[in-house]
Amino acid sequence: MTSPTRKPQDGVPALSVAEKNAPPRRRDARLNRDRLIISARALIAQHGVDASLEEIARQAEVGVATLYRNFTTRDDLVRNLYDLALAELHAVRGEIETAPTPWDALVVYTERVAEWLVADPSLPPILRRMAQLDPSARPAAEFDGFIASLVARAKKDGTLRRDVDAVDLAVLVTMVGSLGSLGDGFAGQWRRQLSIVLDGLRAADAPRRPRLPGRPLNLKDYQATVHGLTRRAARAAR
Amino acid sequence: MTSPTRKPQDGVPALSVAEKNAPPRRRDARLNRDRLIISARALIAQHGVDASLEEIARQAEVGVATLYRNFTTRDDLVRNLYDLALAELHAVRGEIETAPTPWDALVVYTERVAEWLVADPSLPPILRRMAQLDPSARPAAEFDGFIASLVARAKKDGTLRRDVDAVDLAVLVTMVGSLGSLGDGFAGQWRRQLSIVLDGLRAADAPRRPRLPGRPLNLKDYQATVHGLTRRAARAAR
DNA sequence: ATTATCTATAGATCTATAGATAATGC
């Protein structure tokens, strides 16, 4: 997904930055923009959407004016991060459509969306802010009709319990996705938790459920997680 | 739980403020402290633990110096909010112990803890910060052994699936509790979502599950929720 | 008399921009 003509900086996860509307054209400009986006994600994940713009620029090793040139306002920055994330999400649609059964499609849907949320802890604050900026723009809005029909079909074929609806699914996925904000140790658990949720969604007389993926987080792991968090926070505060 | 000699201000939910270690003694001082705590909760819920101390004081209609007199440092404030919340949580223990079966006890545990989290959207940021300040202090630490034994008993009597453990439960509850940060409309949904999670936790051959509480959030409700959020945000920004 | 609050203020940090300087690509 990364353009082959552009080499991502070392150590930086390849950004699938959509070069959509009026992207900066100079090479250094694009690089700086990517750096800004990376540090914006990191700092928003840590401090929420109110994160200091100056610090975002500082961490990107770029002057503040460069940030303002790329993103005229804070909300503009947020909106851009939202659009970038959304582009990734939409790639999922095809995968859902090719699932063999309605139930499998729902599993893919919940898994991919949860994964998307967990992978980027800056998303929850960004989504909240976007909901305020533009209530009509819901992240999965494009899926709505599609999911609703999946839900109906999965109920009909007896795999999905009948007393839930598509919005329940969306809320549940959001819930699981929130694990990304609780530190890496918890984030690694999301498949287990989602699996439990899916079992709760299965019709009571549906076929036997699969084994939970992964292993439970024991107290030792837990401590390691939290300590890891602390160390990271200390490093960041330096 | 409110001291009968102290009249809470009108419109303000009775604060069960523990007057523990060296509480301010003068009447006006206690009132101001309560006001500070209320606006700290509101602003931390909105802006995270980095919320402006000056604004907290302003919203409490009190000078900044009064805030600093009560809470010498930001972390001191956070720690106090944590302790206050924790005190409420511990009141739950008795209720868990009187549940008739291990499964019922687990239901009460998850319900009460989730309710506690949902009721106060300032808690997630506060808990995260506390985990950094003091990794040993986990909110439900006091329950650990107790819950572990409940889990063991519920597995033995065939109501709880065997491939989960106590930490899974804690993670799931945290997840459900995160719904409190998504606006009032979502927050009202937590019982439904928890009920689905509990069904996922039930052993596959356990007795039939109950009907989901409440009704699903339809798209109209959803819109209303988000618009409500927007209006609130606008008011707050004024 | 004691205890607490408030006003005022120093110094730091933030947002936002103007004007001077540097890098790119034709």
Added chain:
DNA sequence: ATTATCTATAGATCTATAGATAATGC
């Protein structure tokens, strides 16, 4: 030549405190 970055800066807001003023309770 064009496009982008950087430095510097104005004005606002923040944290934290010192010193003057006001409210409580014995």
